[in-house]
Amino acid sequence: MNYLDCFRALARRRTDQLVVTSAGNSSQAWWAATHDTEASFYLDASMGLSTMFASGLALARPELKIWAFMGDGAFCMNPGMLMVERQMNLPNLTHFLVSNRVYGATSNGAVLGRGAEARATALRRTGTEIPLRTLHRSSNRLRCLRISAVIRSLGS
Amino acid sequence: MNDKPSEVSKRIADELAACGVRLVASLPDNWLTGVIDAVDRDDRFVHIPVNREESAIGLCSGAYMGAMGCAALMGASGFMTVIYAITKINYTYEIPLFLLLTLRGGVGDHHKHHASNSLYLRPVLDAINMPYQIIGEPGDISAISRCYRHTRTFSRPMAVVFTRDLLRGGRA
Numbered sequence: 001m002n003y004l005d006c007f008r009a010l011a012r013r014r015t016d017q018l019v020v021t022s023a024g025n026s027s028q029a030w031w032a033a034t035h036d037t038e039a040s041f042y043l044d045a046s047m048g049l050s051t052m053f054a055s056g057l058a059l060a061r062p063e064l065k066i067w068a069f070m071g072d073g074a075f076c077m078n079p080g081m082l083m084v085e086r087q088m089n090l091p092n093l094t095h096f097l098v099s100n101r102v103y104g105a106t107s108n109g110a111v112l113g114r115g116a117e118a119r120a121t122a123l124r125r126t127g128t129e130i131p132l133r134t135l136h137r138s139s140n141r142l143r144c145l146r147i148s149a150v151i152r153s154l155g156s
Numbered sequence: 157m158n159d160k161p162s163e164v165s166k167r168i169a170d171e172l173a174a175c176g177v178r179l180v181a182s183l184p185d186n187w188l189t190g191v192i193d194a195v196d197r198d199d200r201f202v203h204i205p206v207n208r209e210e211s212a213i214g215l216c217s218g219a220y221m222g223a224m225g226c227a228a229l230m231g232a233s234g235f236m237t238v239i240y241a242i243t244k245i246n247y248t249y250e251i252p253l254f255l256l257l258t259l260r261g262g263v264g265d266h267h268k269h270h271a272s273n274s275l276y277l278r279p280v281l282d283a284i285n286m287p288y289q290i291i292g293e294p295g296d297i298s299a300i301s302r303c304y305r306h307t308r309t310f311s312r313p314m315a316v317v318f319t320r321d322l323l324r325g326g327r328a
Contacts, residue, residue: 020218041221045244052206052214053221053245059179059202060222080207084215088204 003100007033010096017065017094020057022050025104026069026096048078051095055085058093065092072099073111159294161325165190168256171300173200176225177254180204181212185231187258187323192229209234213241217251227304228253232260232273235315236280243284246313253313254304259290264320281315292319 007029019040021027027042034040043050054068075097085095102108159167168191172180180195181204182188196203206212212228219226230238235257246253260267261274281288289303300316307314 043245044248046210046214046241049210049214049241049245052211053218056179056215056218056220056224056226057222058218059204059215060219060224064222078208078211081211084204084206084211 003104004029004032014067015065017067018057020050020054020066020068022068022070022074023047023105024071024073025100026050026071026098028105030069046077047074048076048081050074051081051085051093052078054093054095055088055090058090059088062090062092065094066090067094067096069096069098071104072097072101073103076112159325161190161323162194164294164297164322164325165194167294167297168300169194169198169201171297172227172304173198175227175254175301175304177227177304178202178224179216179219179226180229181206181215181226182229183209183212183231183234185229185234185258185260187260187318187320188229188231188256190323191256195229209238210241213238213245213253216253217245217249220251220253226254227256229256231258232270232277232317236273236277239280239284242286242313247284250311252307252311254307255313255315256300257288257315257317258323259292259317259319262319277317286313286315288315288317290317290319292322294322 003025011030011033019030019036021030021040021042023043023045024047027044030036030040031042041053043053048070050070051068054066058064058066085093101111103111172195178201180201182192182195183206184192192203195201204215206215209228209230212230216226216228235255242253245251259277260270261272261277265274287306289299291297291299303314303316
Protein backbone atom coordinates (compact mmCIF):
# COMPACT_ATOMS: atom_id res chain seq x y z
CA MET A 1 0.00 0.00 0.00
CA ASN A 2 1.45 3.34 -0.94
CA TYR A 3 1.18 6.66 0.82
CA LEU A 4 -1.98 7.85 -0.87
CA ASP A 5 -3.71 4.49 -0.53
CA CYS A 6 -3.16 4.66 3.22
CA PHE A 7 -4.92 8.01 3.38
CA ARG A 8 -7.72 6.60 1.27
CA ALA A 9 -8.01 3.73 3.74
CA LEU A 10 -8.24 6.17 6.62
CA ALA A 11 -10.79 8.23 4.73
CA ARG A 12 -12.96 5.15 4.37
CA ARG A 13 -12.87 4.64 8.15
CA ARG A 14 -13.78 8.21 8.84
CA THR A 15 -17.29 8.85 10.03
CA ASP A 16 -18.02 12.32 11.40
CA GLN A 17 -14.56 13.48 12.41
CA LEU A 18 -13.24 16.92 11.62
CA VAL A 19 -9.74 16.76 10.16
CA VAL A 20 -6.77 19.09 10.56
CA THR A 21 -3.80 18.48 8.31
CA SER A 22 -0.24 19.68 8.59
CA ALA A 23 2.31 21.25 6.33
CA GLY A 24 3.60 18.82 3.74
CA ASN A 25 2.35 15.59 2.32
CA SER A 26 -0.49 14.97 4.73
CA SER A 27 -2.40 17.96 3.41
CA GLN A 28 -1.83 16.94 -0.18
CA ALA A 29 -2.67 13.30 0.45
CA TRP A 30 -5.81 14.02 2.45
CA TRP A 31 -6.99 16.38 -0.24
CA ALA A 32 -6.27 13.83 -2.94
CA ALA A 33 -8.06 11.13 -0.97
CA THR A 34 -11.14 13.12 -0.04
CA HIS A 35 -11.36 16.48 -1.81
CA ASP A 36 -13.08 17.51 1.39
CA THR A 37 -13.64 21.22 1.85
CA GLU A 38 -16.39 21.14 4.45
CA ALA A 39 -14.97 19.26 7.39
CA SER A 40 -11.22 19.38 6.81
CA PHE A 41 -8.90 22.27 7.59
CA TYR A 42 -5.65 22.31 5.64
CA LEU A 43 -3.48 24.17 8.10
CA ASP A 44 -0.29 23.86 6.05
CA ALA A 45 1.98 25.82 8.41
CA SER A 46 3.74 26.29 10.71
CA MET A 47 5.25 22.85 10.88
CA GLY A 48 4.55 21.14 14.16
CA LEU A 49 1.39 23.04 15.02
CA SER A 50 -1.38 20.99 13.45
CA THR A 51 -2.09 19.05 16.63
CA MET A 52 -1.93 22.19 18.75
CA PHE A 53 -4.48 23.78 16.46
CA ALA A 54 -6.54 20.61 16.65
CA SER A 55 -6.22 20.56 20.44
CA GLY A 56 -7.66 24.05 20.67
CA LEU A 57 -10.52 23.01 18.46
CA ALA A 58 -11.09 19.81 20.41
CA LEU A 59 -11.09 21.71 23.70
CA ALA A 60 -13.56 24.23 22.38
CA ARG A 61 -15.85 21.63 20.87
CA PRO A 62 -15.83 18.53 23.09
CA GLU A 63 -18.85 17.11 21.31
CA LEU A 64 -16.85 16.75 18.09
CA LYS A 65 -14.21 14.22 17.17
CA ILE A 66 -11.04 15.68 15.73
CA TRP A 67 -8.36 13.96 13.68
CA ALA A 68 -5.02 15.69 13.24
CA PHE A 69 -2.30 14.58 10.87
CA MET A 70 1.35 15.37 11.24
CA GLY A 71 4.44 14.17 9.44
CA ASP A 72 7.61 13.16 11.20
CA GLY A 73 9.36 16.20 9.80
CA ALA A 74 6.83 18.45 11.49
CA PHE A 75 7.07 16.34 14.62
CA CYS A 76 10.78 17.04 14.87
CA MET A 77 10.01 20.75 14.86
CA ASN A 78 7.90 20.57 18.01
CA PRO A 79 8.08 17.26 19.91
CA GLY A 80 7.16 19.03 23.14
CA MET A 81 3.62 19.27 21.80
CA LEU A 82 3.09 15.80 23.21
CA MET A 83 3.54 17.15 26.73
CA VAL A 84 0.80 19.68 26.08
CA GLU A 85 -1.45 17.05 24.53
CA ARG A 86 -0.94 14.74 27.48
CA GLN A 87 -1.67 17.55 29.90
CA MET A 88 -4.88 18.43 28.06
CA ASN A 89 -5.84 14.76 27.75
CA LEU A 90 -8.55 15.37 25.21
CA PRO A 91 -10.61 12.25 24.56
CA ASN A 92 -11.94 13.61 21.28
CA LEU A 93 -8.53 14.18 19.67
CA THR A 94 -6.70 11.61 17.58
CA HIS A 95 -3.14 12.48 16.65
CA PHE A 96 -1.82 10.63 13.62
CA LEU A 97 1.92 10.68 13.27
CA VAL A 98 2.80 9.83 9.70
CA SER A 99 6.32 8.55 9.42
CA ASN A 100 7.76 8.33 5.96
CA ARG A 101 11.17 9.49 7.19
CA VAL A 102 11.50 12.24 4.66
CA TYR A 103 10.38 15.80 4.15
CA GLY A 104 8.07 14.66 1.42
CA ALA A 105 6.94 18.11 0.32
CA THR A 106 10.50 19.27 -0.16
CA SER A 107 12.01 16.74 -2.53
CA ASN A 108 12.16 13.95 0.03
CA GLY A 109 15.01 15.38 2.04
CA ALA A 110 15.87 13.03 4.87
CA VAL A 111 14.34 13.72 8.27
CA LEU A 112 16.87 14.30 11.02
CA GLY A 113 18.22 11.01 12.32
CA ARG A 114 15.61 9.37 10.15
CA GLY A 115 13.18 10.47 12.82
CA ALA A 116 12.54 7.19 14.48
CA GLU A 117 14.91 7.31 17.42
CA ALA A 118 14.16 10.90 18.42
CA ARG A 119 10.47 10.28 18.01
CA ALA A 120 10.44 7.16 20.12
CA THR A 121 12.49 8.82 22.85
CA ALA A 122 10.19 11.82 23.01
CA LEU A 123 7.12 9.65 23.16
CA ARG A 124 8.58 7.54 25.96
CA ARG A 125 9.59 10.59 27.98
CA THR A 126 6.17 12.12 27.80
CA GLY A 127 4.59 8.89 28.88
CA THR A 128 2.41 8.75 25.84
CA GLU A 129 1.15 5.30 25.12
CA ILE A 130 2.95 4.06 22.02
CA PRO A 131 2.22 2.48 19.76
CA LEU A 132 -1.37 1.77 20.55
CA ARG A 133 -1.90 0.36 17.16
CA THR A 134 0.08 0.01 14.03
CA LEU A 135 -2.45 0.49 11.33
CA HIS A 136 -0.22 -0.32 8.47
CA ARG A 137 3.38 -1.21 8.04
CA SER A 138 4.72 -1.62 4.56
CA SER A 139 6.88 0.32 2.21
CA ASN A 140 7.65 1.10 -1.32
CA ARG A 141 10.86 2.70 -2.35
CA LEU A 142 10.35 6.32 -1.36
CA ARG A 143 6.83 6.88 -0.20
CA CYS A 144 6.42 4.33 2.52
CA LEU A 145 3.84 5.18 5.10
CA ARG A 146 4.03 3.92 8.60
CA ILE A 147 1.63 5.17 11.16
CA SER A 148 3.88 4.24 13.99
CA ALA A 149 2.07 5.97 16.77
CA VAL A 150 -1.55 6.71 17.25
CA ILE A 151 -2.10 8.73 20.36
CA ARG A 152 -5.70 7.70 20.56
CA SER A 153 -6.72 4.64 18.70
CA LEU A 154 -9.31 4.93 16.01
CA GLY A 155 -12.83 4.73 17.26
CA SER A 156 -12.00 5.11 20.93
CA MET B 157 1.27 53.77 40.88
CA ASN B 158 -0.53 52.69 44.02
CA ASP B 159 -1.96 49.39 42.88
CA LYS B 160 -0.26 46.27 44.17
CA PRO B 161 0.88 43.77 41.54
CA SER B 162 -1.61 41.24 42.85
CA GLU B 163 -4.44 43.72 42.37
CA VAL B 164 -3.23 44.50 38.87
CA SER B 165 -3.10 40.80 38.03
CA LYS B 166 -6.63 40.32 39.32
CA ARG B 167 -7.88 43.24 37.28
CA ILE B 168 -6.23 41.88 34.14
CA ALA B 169 -7.87 38.51 34.77
CA ASP B 170 -11.22 40.19 35.32
CA GLU B 171 -10.84 42.11 32.10
CA LEU B 172 -10.02 38.96 30.16
CA ALA B 173 -13.02 37.18 31.62
CA ALA B 174 -15.22 40.13 30.72
CA CYS B 175 -14.07 39.77 27.12
CA GLY B 176 -15.27 36.20 27.06
CA VAL B 177 -11.80 34.71 27.17
CA ARG B 178 -12.01 31.12 28.35
CA LEU B 179 -8.75 29.54 27.20
CA VAL B 180 -5.47 31.10 28.28
CA ALA B 181 -2.26 29.58 26.94
CA SER B 182 0.90 30.73 28.61
CA LEU B 183 4.62 30.62 28.91
CA PRO B 184 6.16 32.33 31.88
CA ASP B 185 7.96 35.63 32.02
CA ASN B 186 9.04 36.95 35.41
CA TRP B 187 6.84 39.97 35.02
CA LEU B 188 3.84 37.85 34.03
CA THR B 189 3.94 35.33 36.84
CA GLY B 190 1.33 37.21 38.85
CA VAL B 191 -1.08 37.29 35.92
CA ILE B 192 -0.46 33.64 35.13
CA ASP B 193 -1.06 32.67 38.76
CA ALA B 194 -4.26 34.71 38.82
CA VAL B 195 -5.50 33.00 35.68
CA ASP B 196 -4.49 29.58 36.92
CA ARG B 197 -6.45 29.97 40.15
CA ASP B 198 -9.51 31.34 38.41
CA ASP B 199 -12.25 28.90 37.44
CA ARG B 200 -13.41 31.20 34.69
CA PHE B 201 -10.40 30.12 32.64
CA VAL B 202 -8.94 26.95 31.24
CA HIS B 203 -5.24 27.63 31.69
CA ILE B 204 -2.91 25.62 29.48
CA PRO B 205 0.83 26.05 30.06
CA VAL B 206 2.45 25.20 26.74
CA ASN B 207 5.85 23.94 25.73
CA ARG B 208 6.75 26.85 23.49
CA GLU B 209 5.17 30.03 22.27
CA GLU B 210 4.33 28.68 18.83
CA SER B 211 2.15 26.06 20.46
CA ALA B 212 0.16 28.84 22.08
CA ILE B 213 -0.44 30.34 18.66
CA GLY B 214 -1.70 27.01 17.32
CA LEU B 215 -3.80 26.29 20.38
CA CYS B 216 -5.52 29.68 20.44
CA SER B 217 -6.11 29.64 16.70
CA GLY B 218 -7.82 26.26 16.89
CA ALA B 219 -9.87 27.32 19.89
CA TYR B 220 -11.08 30.36 17.97
CA MET B 221 -12.21 28.08 15.17
CA GLY B 222 -14.23 26.22 17.78
CA ALA B 223 -15.78 29.48 18.99
CA MET B 224 -13.89 29.61 22.28
CA GLY B 225 -12.52 32.94 23.45
CA CYS B 226 -8.80 32.77 24.02
CA ALA B 227 -5.62 34.67 24.77
CA ALA B 228 -1.92 33.86 24.86
CA LEU B 229 0.46 35.19 27.51
CA MET B 230 4.16 35.29 26.78
CA GLY B 231 7.24 37.38 27.20
CA ALA B 232 8.72 39.59 24.54
CA SER B 233 11.42 37.04 23.78
CA GLY B 234 8.80 34.38 23.20
CA PHE B 235 6.92 36.61 20.86
CA MET B 236 10.03 37.09 18.77
CA THR B 237 9.99 33.35 18.04
CA VAL B 238 6.45 33.19 16.65
CA ILE B 239 6.49 35.58 13.72
CA TYR B 240 6.24 32.87 11.09
CA ALA B 241 3.38 31.10 12.85
CA ILE B 242 1.40 34.32 13.13
CA THR B 243 1.95 35.36 9.55
CA LYS B 244 1.21 31.90 8.21
CA ILE B 245 -1.76 30.95 10.36
CA ASN B 246 -3.39 34.14 11.53
CA TYR B 247 -2.71 36.36 8.56
CA THR B 248 -3.32 33.72 5.89
CA TYR B 249 -6.56 32.41 7.34
CA GLU B 250 -7.61 35.67 9.00
CA ILE B 251 -7.85 34.03 12.39
CA PRO B 252 -7.93 36.55 15.25
CA LEU B 253 -5.32 36.20 17.93
CA PHE B 254 -4.99 38.09 21.18
CA LEU B 255 -1.54 38.28 22.76
CA LEU B 256 -0.46 39.64 26.12
CA LEU B 257 3.24 40.49 26.07
CA THR B 258 5.84 42.20 28.21
CA LEU B 259 7.65 45.33 27.16
CA ARG B 260 11.04 43.84 27.81
CA GLY B 261 13.93 46.17 27.25
CA GLY B 262 11.75 49.15 28.06
CA VAL B 263 12.63 51.84 30.55
CA GLY B 264 12.76 50.27 33.99
CA ASP B 265 13.89 46.84 32.82
CA HIS B 266 17.20 46.26 34.57
CA HIS B 267 17.98 43.01 32.76
CA LYS B 268 20.69 43.81 30.28
CA HIS B 269 20.10 40.63 28.32
CA HIS B 270 16.86 42.11 27.04
CA ALA B 271 18.77 44.63 24.97
CA SER B 272 17.63 42.86 21.81
CA ASN B 273 13.99 43.26 22.77
CA SER B 274 14.65 46.90 23.54
CA LEU B 275 15.94 47.35 20.04
CA TYR B 276 13.65 45.10 18.04
CA LEU B 277 10.36 44.22 19.73
CA ARG B 278 8.43 47.23 18.51
CA PRO B 279 10.16 47.38 15.12
CA VAL B 280 9.20 43.72 14.57
CA LEU B 281 5.58 44.39 15.52
CA ASP B 282 5.59 47.27 13.09
CA ALA B 283 7.29 45.23 10.39
CA ILE B 284 4.45 42.71 10.31
CA ASN B 285 1.84 45.44 10.61
CA MET B 286 0.60 44.04 13.87
CA PRO B 287 -1.24 46.55 16.02
CA TYR B 288 -0.30 46.78 19.66
CA GLN B 289 -1.28 48.77 22.70
CA ILE B 290 1.16 49.48 25.50
CA ILE B 291 -0.45 49.45 28.93
CA GLY B 292 1.60 51.07 31.65
CA GLU B 293 -0.98 52.30 34.10
CA PRO B 294 -3.68 50.43 36.04
CA GLY B 295 -6.21 52.88 34.74
CA ASP B 296 -5.53 51.66 31.22
CA ILE B 297 -6.27 47.99 31.89
CA SER B 298 -9.75 48.46 30.49
CA ALA B 299 -8.11 48.84 27.09
CA ILE B 300 -7.74 45.05 27.08
CA SER B 301 -11.40 44.63 26.17
CA ARG B 302 -11.18 47.14 23.35
CA CYS B 303 -8.08 45.48 21.95
CA TYR B 304 -9.66 42.05 22.17
CA ARG B 305 -12.70 43.25 20.28
CA HIS B 306 -10.40 44.77 17.69
CA THR B 307 -8.94 41.35 16.92
CA ARG B 308 -12.41 39.96 16.36
CA THR B 309 -13.66 42.91 14.35
CA PHE B 310 -10.77 42.84 11.93
CA SER B 311 -9.93 39.12 12.07
CA ARG B 312 -6.33 39.90 12.85
CA PRO B 313 -3.84 39.47 15.65
CA MET B 314 -3.20 42.22 18.15
CA ALA B 315 -0.94 42.49 21.18
CA VAL B 316 -1.32 44.23 24.48
CA VAL B 317 2.12 44.98 25.86
CA PHE B 318 2.52 45.44 29.60
CA THR B 319 5.25 47.55 31.16
CA ARG B 320 7.29 46.55 34.16
CA ASP B 321 5.84 49.40 36.18
CA LEU B 322 2.37 48.00 35.70
CA LEU B 323 3.14 44.36 36.41
CA ARG B 324 5.72 44.73 39.17
CA GLY B 325 4.55 47.94 40.70
CA GLY B 326 6.40 51.18 41.30
CA ARG B 327 9.39 52.51 39.50
CA ALA B 328 12.49 50.39 39.12
